[in-house]
Amino acid sequence: ERLRIEAELARVQRAADAAPLSLFECVRDANGRSWIGYASAGLISLYGITPESVHFSDAPWLEQISPDDRPALLASRDASAERMTLWRCEFRARSGSGPW
Numbered sequence: 001e002r003l004r005i006e007a008e009l010a011r012v013q014r015a016a017d018a019a020p021l022s023l024f025e026c027v028r029d030a031n032g033r034s035w036i037g038y039a040s041a042g043l044i045s046l047y048g049i050t051p052e053s054v055h056f057s058d059a060p061w062l063e064q065i066s067p068d069d070r071p072a073l074l075a076s077r078d079a080s081a082e083r084m085t086l087w088r089c090e091f092r093a094r095s096g097s098g099p100w
Helices: 002-018 042-047 070-083
Strands: 024-028 034-039
Touching: 024 070, 034 042
Parallel strands: none
Antiparallel strands: 024 034
16 A cells, blocks of 8 residues: 555655646744745746745746735735635746846
């Protein structure tokens, strides 16, 4: 059973990494600290950052979000966390250190 679950997890990971977009999970603790608990490899192509760079803080990801869109993004993310609902948000971002 364990081997079957590990094989299924590996299959899902390969699918997530092959996706043209990024799948990620935002995590926030009781003190308001936030980070990306899981991110697929698409984070690199979309934002120019590695999944490992956001494991302890989501600041590297937030720096890629347009300053004009960041307040609404944070407000919608926090509201989703408070309500424990699926988070959906449209925003502009740059890839790496490129232009907005």
